[in-house]
Amino acid sequence: MTSELPISIENLTVGYGSEVILNDISLELRNDDFLAIIGPNGGGKTTLFRSILGLIEPMNGTIRIYGEPPATGVKHIGYVPQQSMFDLRYPINVESVIMMGLRIHKGLRPFYSKEEKEMAEVAMEYTDTTDLRSKRISALSGGQLQRILIARALVSKPKILLLDEPTSSLDPAMRDCTYDVLKKVNSDGIAIMLITHDMGSISHDVKRLACMNRRLVCNDRPELTDDMISLGFHCPPGLLKVSDNAKCSCGCHDNNQGDVQ
Amino acid sequence: MTSILDYLSMHLIQNMFLATIFACTLCGVIGTYVVVNKMVSITGGIAHTTFGGVGFSYYVMSVLLVGWFTPMIGALLFSIVSAIILTYCRTFLDLRQDTLIGVIWAIGMALGVIFLSSMDHSVMTPASYESILFGNVLFVGNQTLTIMIILTITVLAIVALLFEDLQILTFDEIHAKISNIKVNLLTLILYVIIAVSCVVVANVVGIIMILALMTIPTAIANLYTASLKEMMILGTIFSILFAVLGLFLALAFNSPPGATVVLIIGLVFVVSLSVKHTYGKIMNKRCKKPS
Structure with a gap:
């Protein structure tokens, strides 16, 4: 049933003023899903998230979160913004x-209850951040801050986790550490949708892949398709070899595209 | 020669210290939001519109003979209206905030000059431009002090009630929006409590130097604290400490109280920044030394 899907988007068109940023997007996030949306900067990925969170009113189309509009359905979502x-x-x-x-x-209520403080303890243990609790955020590494933001998103026990460029400023070790947390989150039944412009940073644990550049192409497998390459990177598909460390002759490149395979 | 104790037994001097302590408490708390939310220019804009309010009050009192419309009430009216205009434009109009601040700042000052020059000087003599702009805490009367105390307690109560929401708003506005916080209303409340604080602080250091007392003590506190609450507490302590020190020096050297306070706070800021910078360099060198 459509209403039971974590997120269901149908014919969504969003813009700022007269400029259309998202054009007729349809997308589903399924239960236990781990969907990565890739695409170039300015392709509308963050706008899609903002629409799902109810921060932008669509020009056309509908968004449903467990059958509810974003204004009320947002309570099911934990959101991790860009650092x-x-x-x-x-x-x-x-x-x-x-x-x-x-x-x-x-x-x-101007204060947090004992139960809520215990929920925070659980979130800190889950993300292995208990030892950092009294540290000022300026003293954290990028990886630590990312885990803190994931803990904040998870503390209210959401059913969906949205992450905006979660690994963009992390080194490979910290990136793997972040993905380990996300793997655990997903295996605990939370549907995940993340967006990134860096194909090389996508986890092996992603279950589905989509590409967005104003329009959206989605694959039910974690693999790049010719349509995605053409949409996201404006390259003839033949120029971009997905299976090896390819470099596109038209200027766009990625060093670890094999990761998504 | 008059001793410090003789001074302290004088009613005006007692009022001066009480007014300073209440104003500094507001500076420590509200100044924290001003500093962490990068609202120094906004505060400056709101602060300078109070000059228009003071001028308007003198005009109303002298021409319309409305005796209760004191300069403090006029300043409150103008600063709150400017806070509402700024919030409205920030929320609903696509205007550059710094341009708007400049416009409000200039109009507020211009209105003040026009009202002061149009008032009926045969009915009453206004305070000098100098004491309005640079403050004269020695002339804080009982009525003004009472209003200052009421405003301070009201603002602190609002901050205590809304502390968590204001922290979320100033740290991560997107998170505030998705957490069902009424962001526009809360922003308006923040601007209005800043406006009210400006009026209270203006009684101590004058309009021109509000920014110094609202930002410097909390900026110093920000160098040494790890949370918003700590910054507010330390900012308040610094603010009161340095302001009282400045007042004593002003009494001792017969210098203008407001300007002396600001100068002392400014000097402490420079010293604090140098100490922090030097300490950081030393610690970095120690960390880099091979064991």
């Missing part, structure tokens, strides 16, 4: 950042 959005000089420690994820449950 570059944050001012790391902000005086805040790890525990306070994670507690923010409980605001939707806390409501207008």
Whole structure:
């Protein structure tokens, strides 16, 4: 049943003013799904997330989160934004950042309950960040900060996790560490959708792959298709060898495209 | 020669210290939001519109003979209206915020000059431009002090109630939106409490130097704290400590109180920054030494 899908998007068109950013997008996120959406910068990936989160009103089409519109369905979603959005000089420690994820449950009450503090403890243990709780965010490495943001997204026990460029500023070791956490999250039944412009950073654990560049092409397997290459990278498919460390003669390249295989 | 204790037994001096302590408490708390949310220019814009309010008050009192419309009430009216305009334009209009701040800043000052020059000088004599712009904490009367105390307690109560939401808003606005926080309303509340704080602080250091007292003590606190609450507490302590020190020096050297306070706080900031920078360099060198 469509209404039971974590996310169901039908004929979505979104734009800013007269400029259309997403053109007639249809997409489903299934239960236990692990979907990666790749595509160039400016292709509309973040706009798609903002539409799902109810931050942008679509021009046309519908978004349903477990059958509900984004305004109410957003409670099922844990969202991990790009790290570059944050001012790391902000005086805040790890525990306070994670507690923010409980605001939707806390409501207008000016303090967190004992139960909510226990939920934060569970999220910190789950992401192995308990030892960092009193550290200021400026003292964290990129990988540690990513785990903190994942903990914040998970603390309210969402059924869906959305991640915006989760590995863009991480070295390979930290990237693998982040994906280990996501693998555990997905195996615990949480549907994951992540977006990235860097094909080389996609996890082996991704179950499906989609490519977005204003339009969307989706594959039910974690493999690049000719349509995706043509849409996302404007290359004739023959020029981009997916199976090896290929470099496209038209200028776009990726060193680890084999990862998505 | 009059001793410090003799000074402290004077009613005006007691009022001066009480007004400074309450204003500095607001500076520590609200200044924290100003610094972490990079709202220094916005605060400057709002602060300078209070000059228009003070001028308007003198005009209303002298021409329309409305005695209760004191300069502090006029300043409150103008600063709150400017906060509402700024919030509205930020939320609903596609305008560059810095341009808007410049416009509001200039219009507020111009209105102040026009109202002060149009008032009926035969009915009352206004405070000098100098004392409005640079403050004269020695002339804080009982009524003004009472209003300052009420405003301070009200603003602190609002911050205590909305602390978590304000922290989320100023740290991650997107997260605030998806957490069902009424972001536009909360932004308006933040701007209005900044406006009210500007009016309270203006009584101590004057309009021109509000920014110094609102930003420097909390900026120093930001160098040494790991959370918003710690920054507020340390910012308040620094603010009161340096302001009281400045007042004592002003009494001792017969210098203008507001300017002396600001100068002391500015000097402490420069020293703190140098100490922090030097300490950081030393620690880096130690870490790089091979064991």
